[in-house]
Amino acid sequence: MGDVLQFDDVTVRRGDKAILDSMTWSVEEGERWVVLGPNGAGKTTVAALAAARMHPTGGRVVVLGEELGKVDVFELRPRIGLSSASLADRIPRSERVIDVVLTASYGMTGRWRESYEQLDIGRARDLLAAFGMAGFSERLFGTLSEGERKRVQIARALMTDPELLILDEPGAGLDLGGREELVAALGELAADVTSPVLVLVTHHVEEIPPGFTDGLLLREGQVVAAGELESVMTPQHLSATFGLDLVVERHGSRFAARALAGEPGVHEARAAH
Numbered sequence: 381m382g383d384v385l386q387f388d389d390v391t392v393r394r395g396d397k398a399i400l401d402s403m404t405w406s407v408e409e410g411e412r413w414v415v416l417g418p419n420g421a422g423k424t425t426v427a428a429l430a431a432a433r434m435h436p437t438g439g440r441v442v443v444l445g446e447e448l449g450k451v452d453v454f455e456l457r458p459r460i461g462l463s464s465a466s467l468a469d470r471i472p473r474s475e476r477v478i479d480v481v482l483t484a485s486y487g488m489t490g491r492w493r494e495s496y497e498q499l500d501i502g503r504a505r506d507l508l509a510a511f512g513m514a515g516f517s518e519r520l521f522g523t524l525s526e527g528e529r530k531r532v533q534i535a536r537a538l539m540t541d542p543e544l545l546i547l548d549e550p551g552a553g554l555d556l557g558g559r560e561e562l563v564a565a566l567g568e569l570a571a572d573v574t575s576p577v578l579v580l581v582t583h584h585v586e587e588i589p590p591g592f593t594d595g596l597l598l599r600e601g602q603v604v605a606a607g608e609l610e611s612v613m614t615p616q617h618l619s620a621t622f623g624l625d626l627v628v629e630r631h632g633s634r635f636a637a638r639a640l641a642g643e644p645g646v647h648e649a650r651a652a653h
């Protein structure tokens with residue numbers, strides 16, 4: 381039984397389609413998960429369930445010890461940090477960066493706690509600095525680059541000091557430098573024992589930060605593999621997940637994948653095994 385997340389036989393239906401199909405998954409304290417799969421695999425659906433933003437059609441979802449459907453989600457949500465494209469779309473472009481981060485804590489308390497004002501501002505500044513955004517506090521959110529916005533969103537998601545942090549495609553739309561900066565920042569977060577449990581949704585194995593411990597591979601609403609990254613990140617599992625023959629390489633703490641097709645040298649190397 382996962383202390384942090386427990387999905388038992390979870391199904392989500394939309395019309396006559398099961399976008400998640402009998403999914404079982406456990407997440408424990410201290411783990412750092414990556415949820416990997418192609419477009420339409422059900423990753424965002426998993427993230428929305430884990431963040432208590434959606435209820436399952438069937439089965440049981442337990443988040444931080446509370447079963448969805450039996451808990452007031454408005455009490456549960458402040459314990460979960462979420463960064464996603466749909467939440468980002470709701471951030472006013474005219475809001476100052478420091479306020480984007482600070483308003484996460486208003487959401488938690490539902491009111492402005494005068495006596496905590498300086499503490500909150502200090503925390504927001506520290507979080508922005510941790511994600512390389514120290515000089516951006518007074519800028520308007522709408523004037524930031526895509527990569528800068530992603531980093532502000534993660535700082536915002538951490539503002540309430542959540543027990544669980546869910547990042548749905550934080551690397552989407554970033555250039556190579558932006559991606560590498562994000563991966564490094566998430567690697568630092570993963571290495572910090574005081575960090576919340578992390579769940580990172582991505583399409584790309586190259587975006588898995590160092591220090592991530594576990595992987596959930598999804599295809600068409602079903603689990604292809606789940607467990608320790610070492611055992612999950614095989615060419616067989618990833619090929620089944622993405623529906624094409626893949627070569628998977630590990631360089632230190634990072635992964636890379638590419639299609640086997642058009643790689644005769646690789647074919648020969650594999651045939652020789």
Ligand SMILES: Nc1ncnc2c1ncn2[C@@H]1O[C@H](COP(=O)(O)OP(=O)(O)OP(=O)(O)O)[C@@H](O)[C@H]1O
Binds near residue numbers: 417425
């Ligand atoms: N409200 C809905 N009605 C019908 N189908 C839906 C609905 N929401 C999601 N789906 C479908 O469910 C499937 C899974 O969607 P989901 O967004 O969870 O996938 P994903 O793995 O996050 O995809 P992507 O990588 O493209 O963001 C998709 O085929 C999507 O079209």
